[in-house]
Amino acid sequence: MSAAMLSRRAVLAGGGALVVGFSLMPRGILAQAAGPKLPGSLDKTPMLDAWIRIDADGKITVFTGKAELGQGIKTALVQLAAEELMVAPEAIHLVTADTSLTPDEGYTAGSHSMQDSGTAIRDAAAEVRALLIGAAATKLQLPAERLQALDGAVVSDDGRRLGYGELVGDQLLHVRAEPQPKLVDPAKHQLVGKSLPRVDIPAKVTGSEAYVQDLRLPEMVHARVVRPPSYGATLSKAGVAAVQKMPGVLKVHRDGSYLAVIAEREYQAVAAMRALSATAGWEETARLPEPKELFDWLAAQPTQQVPVRNDLGEMPSGLHVVEASYRRAYQMHGSIGPSCAVGLFKDGALTVWTHSQGVYPLRGAIAQLTQLPPEKVRCIQVEGSGCYGHNGADDAGADAALLAMALPGRPVRVQWMREEEHGWEPYGSAMITKARAALGPDGRIQAWDYSVRSCTHATRPGPAGNLMPAWLGSAPIPQPPPKPLPLPEGGGHRNAAPLYTIPNARVVYDFVPAMPIRVSALRGLGAYMNIFSIESFIDELAQAAQADPVEFRLRHLDDPRAREVVTTAAERFGWTGYKKQPGRGRGFAFARYKNLAAYMALAVEVELDRESGRVRLARAIATVDSGEAVNPDGIKNQIEGGVLQSASWTLYESVAFDRTRITSRDWASYPILRFSAVPDEVNIHVIDRPGTPFLGTGEAAQGPTAAAIANAVADAAGVRLRDIPLTAARVKAAIGV
Amino acid sequence: MITLTVNGTSHRLDIDPATPLLYALRGELGLNAAKFGCGLGQCGACTVIVEGEPVFSCLTPVIALQDRRVTTVEGLGTADKPGPLQQAFIDEQAAQCGYCTAGMIMRAQALLDRNTAASDAEIRAHMEPNLCRCGTHMRILRAIRRASEAMRDHPTGTAREARR
Numbered sequence: 001m002s003a004a005m006l007s008r009r010a011v012l013a014g015g016g017a018l019v020v021g022f023s024l025m026p027r028g029i030l031a032q033a034a035g036p037k038l039p040g041s042l043d044k045t046p047m048l049d050a051w052i053r054i055d056a057d058g059k060i061t062v063f064t065g066k067a068e069l070g071q072g073i074k075t076a077l078v079q080l081a082a083e084e085l086m087v088a089p090e091a092i093h094l095v096t097a098d099t100s101l102t103p104d105e106g107y108t109a110g111s112h113s114m115q116d117s118g119t120a121i122r123d124a125a126a127e128v129r130a131l132l133i134g135a136a137a138t139k140l141q142l143p144a145e146r147l148q149a150l151d152g153a154v155v156s157d158d159g160r161r162l163g164y165g166e167l168v169g170d171q172l173l174h175v176r177a178e179p180q181p182k183l184v185d186p187a188k189h190q191l192v193g194k195s196l197p198r199v200d201i202p203a204k205v206t207g208s209e210a211y212v213q214d215l216r217l218p219e220m221v222h223a224r225v226v227r228p229p230s231y232g233a234t235l236s237k238a239g240v241a242a243v244q245k246m247p248g249v250l251k252v253h254r255d256g257s258y259l260a261v262i263a264e265r266e267y268q269a270v271a272a273m274r275a276l277s278a279t280a281g282w283e284e285t286a287r288l289p290e291p292k293e294l295f296d297w298l299a300a301q302p303t304q305q306v307p308v309r310n311d312l313g314e315m316p317s318g319l320h321v322v323e324a325s326y327r328r329a330y331q332m333h334g335s336i337g338p339s340c341a342v343g344l345f346k347d348g349a350l351t352v353w354t355h356s357q358g359v360y361p362l363r364g365a366i367a368q369l370t371q372l373p374p375e376k377v378r379c380i381q382v383e384g385s386g387c388y389g390h391n392g393a394d395d396a397g398a399d400a401a402l403l404a405m406a407l408p409g410r411p412v413r414v415q416w417m418r419e420e421e422h423g424w425e426p427y428g429s430a431m432i433t434k435a436r437a438a439l440g441p442d443g444r445i446q447a448w449d450y451s452v453r454s455c456t457h458a459t460r461p462g463p464a465g466n467l468m469p470a471w472l473g474s475a476p477i478p479q480p481p482p483k484p485l486p487l488p489e490g491g492g493h494r495n496a497a498p499l500y501t502i503p504n505a506r507v508v509y510d511f512v513p514a515m516p517i518r519v520s521a522l523r524g525l526g527a528y529m530n531i532f533s534i535e536s537f538i539d540e541l542a543q544a545a546q547a548d549p550v551e552f553r554l555r556h557l558d559d560p561r562a563r564e565v566v567t568t569a570a571e572r573f574g575w576t577g578y579k580k581q582p583g584r585g586r587g588f589a590f591a592r593y594k595n596l597a598a599y600m601a602l603a604v605e606v607e608l609d610r611e612s613g614r615v616r617l618a619r620a621i622a623t624v625d626s627g628e629a630v631n632p633d634g635i636k637n638q639i640e641g642g643v644l645q646s647a648s649w650t651l652y653e654s655v656a657f658d659r660t661r662i663t664s665r666d667w668a669s670y671p672i673l674r675f676s677a678v679p680d681e682v683n684i685h686v687i688d689r690p691g692t693p694f695l696g697t698g699e700a701a702q703g704p705t706a707a708a709i710a711n712a713v714a715d716a717a718g719v720r721l722r723d724i725p726l727t728a729a730r731v732k733a734a735i736g737v
Numbered sequence: 738m739i740t741l742t743v744n745g746t747s748h749r750l751d752i753d754p755a756t757p758l759l760y761a762l763r764g765e766l767g768l769n770a771a772k773f774g775c776g777l778g779q780c781g782a783c784t785v786i787v788e789g790e791p792v793f794s795c796l797t798p799v800i801a802l803q804d805r806r807v808t809t810v811e812g813l814g815t816a817d818k819p820g821p822l823q824q825a826f827i828d829e830q831a832a833q834c835g836y837c838t839a840g841m842i843m844r845a846q847a848l849l850d851r852n853t854a855a856s857d858a859e860i861r862a863h864m865e866p867n868l869c870r871c872g873t874h875m876r877i878l879r880a881i882r883r884a885s886e887a888m889r890d891h892p893t894g895t896a897r898e899a900r901r
Contacts, residue, residue: 069834070833070834070835070836070871072833201826201827201830201835202816204835204838205810205832205838206810206814206815206823207809207811208769208816210835211769211836216767266763266764267757267760268753270760271753334870336836336837336868336869337772337773337774337834337836384836385836386834386836388870417776418774418775418776633830640873641833641871641872643872644874645870648872666775666777667775667780672868673872674868675867676862678861679875
């Protein structure tokens with residue numbers, strides 16, 4: 001990404017690097033940091049010039065610790081900054097996650113970017129505008145009321161004009177943010193609320209450098225890793241000497257069971273990796289659960305029980321009690337581009353270009369892995385293929401670090417192969433849920449008893465032991481014991497509590513510390529399965545209560561925003577006047593992601609081929625409320641994508657394995673949605689709420705879509721399927737044709 | 738020496754004749770558009786056009802391409818002057834991560850070069866080999882339809898170029 005790197009260098013050369021470095025120190029390190037709670041990520045990084053810098057020539061640079069993952073965050077952040085700074089979006093130069101330049105905003109995950117970074121940048125920009133106007137007022141000796149910011153300058157009502165670059169001076173922006181800056185009145189927004197075209201798309205459709213895979217640094221060489229065939233396998237032999245003599249090979253690197261090759265050209269590295277792989281011998285152990293008994297294994301595991309809600313007491317007697325249990329297979333992120341990273345170790349300092357979701361946590365992990373001091377490690381985020389959570393990105397960053405240190409002085413590009421990404425990424429955990437509820441004579445839910453059981457949903461670095469390459473060296477760093485993520489967001493228990501008004505309920509999370517199959521955060525974490533379960537079960541209860549599923553939901557929903565997405569989605573679908581066609585069925589679902597973020601409801605229609613059991617999502621009509629919509633088309637794109645991805649997970653996807661190895665190693669052994677099964681219509685309606693907090697969007701569609709499909713299959717087939725994925729074989733078996 | 742003709746320019750390359758075209762495009766010619774996705778012909782991220790046909794560049798050795806014309810996304814237009822299909826992808830905002838996009842564009846271009854009146858069913862069937870994981874399929878289909886209309890109304894430039 002040469003253009004971006006050039007400008008990053010320019011920023012460093014601008015003489016402000018020291019100031020930036022100081023400004024990036026998190027709250028608590030700075031003596032002056034004590035103060036009121038600040039909005040979004042400003043609370044952790046309160047200095048304005050950590051977020052916004054203006055050069056003497058008026059050039060505006062905005063810094064975010066969040067990463068573009070294809071979700072369009074760059075465009076939305078530029079809109080917010082430009083709106084408050086009163087400039088055109090093109091005037092904003094945005095720098096994304098880089099441990100030398102940007103604030104530490106943790107991971108780009110959990111649909112948090114708009115709340116954390118969007119809020120910080122918007123508020124910082126508003127305050128910068130006020131400071132610029134204040135500086136102009138002093139210079140022009142006019143009251144601030146007679147001045148306004150306009151297109152990169154402060155202009156006075158008598159026609160005088162001072163460019164931002166002339167005003168910013170010495171340390172104007174090197175001040176702490178205040179809690180409540182004066183924001184542009186939402187009624188006067190020029191950019192926020194508008195569907196500006198994404199800033200990154202032109203490069204992506206014309207083959208410009210857009211991804212870490214496209215980085216070409218001077219003298220760069222290519223590496224491939226010979227990965228073990230299974231978890232815990234140890235390397236017993238490798239034909240290093242012969243491969244060392246192959247064309248272009250610079251180095252065969254072996255450290256314990258970590259085996260890799262570095263070559264001048266990329267295909268030379270591939271050929272050498274294959275030759276090395278053919279001679280490598282591995283000691284393997286059968287340590288995975290028997291796949292046919294996976295859910296028995298999961299149900300038998302010792303757990304750490306986490307209460308989510310407990311005001312049930314005893315299940316009331318004499319009521320109509322409904323019970324059901326649901327299961328979900330291991331599922332993968334399945335990025336189309338396998339993970340990639342570039343490392344350079346030079347003069348005792350290590351730089352890693354990575355598509356990680358968290359450059360700061362990765363830096364810490366790599367420092368621990370390489371035993372370098374953290375200040376000698378820099379991680380720069382460059383876009384990769386869409387990740388949808390914790391995939392191989394960080395591990396590839398660790399590979400690049402290790403191999404760059406094995407060949408100092410030259411940039412080393414590590415590209416994973418397809419079978420590595422499929423076989424080694426951390427999957428979304430298998431899960432079991434159990435629901436039991438009692439219906440009162442009034443057709444309302446009187447009591448609710450729910451449990452969810454799964455392995456962890458969080459094994460990201462931080463700790464070096466969460467980097468897979470760290471397990472393979474001669475001094476392996478073991479993976480730390482997993483822990484459940486805390487509420488209110490939670491991990492496996494994310495969205496375990498229903499948002500519906502239910503007078504008595506018990507909700508528990510049975511957290512399974514064991515992890516025979518590597519797992520971590522997959523888009524939505526436990527919310528996908530919990531919402532699938534709850535929203536399937538709500539339909540089962542509605543059926544028991546002989547109620548319409550939409551009306552039954554509204555019976556138990558008090559939150560007006562929840563009610564509005566439900567009624568809007570139902571109306572736009574034509575729920576009331578729906579005429580069922582043969583071989584078709586409809587389904588509805590709703591959730592508020594994490595019970596505190598975006599509201600999403602959808603109605604779908606599926607097509608069922610009774611002979612094969614094949615289900616196709618034919619039509620999806622959704623409504624989403626993400627608070628203030630900065631870029632409505634960006635929200636539509638995310639929800640539309642979430643609907644299709646969740647349909648793929650729900651209908652097809654299950655990681656296959658035997659007692660020793662993962663056997664889903666390519667797209668034939670792990671099939672996903674293809675064009676022949678794409679819906680006829682997907683329509684997303686965005687409810688914009690200007691002036692209200694950003695609620696985030698990225699993961700809101702995953703759970704509701706799964707449940708809406710299952711509910712539609714139940715409507716079409718007349719039988720309910722409770723196991724994800726709802727494969728053709730399962731549907732066929734359930735129908736009994 | 739291998740002779741490769743890419744986007745109308747001939748190149749003489751000193752590489753292993755078994756090298757898949759993808760590595761020659763990316764490594765030797767410095768072209769970014771064709772992407773490594775699977776190396777197995779299962780995902781289409783590497784799709785390019787060879788003599789009018791969509792081809793998995795990850796599977797095709799360069800030796801098989803001597804004297805055959807290869808077109809990549811770079812041959813359809815630039816960010817300043819995009820071709821009709823590229824423009825349609827921009828107009829429909831038909832990307833999320835965009836990693837599959839170049840392959841999608843090349844496969845669609847091969848269809849539209851033959852037939853700018855393809856039905857929706859024909860477009861879907863034609864696009865079957867290419868995978869998108871972000872779920873951008875609806876927009877990709879809209880972009881292809883939009884481009885087919887544009888190319889039907891104004892059959893100029895890149896479409897003819899690619900067909901030649």
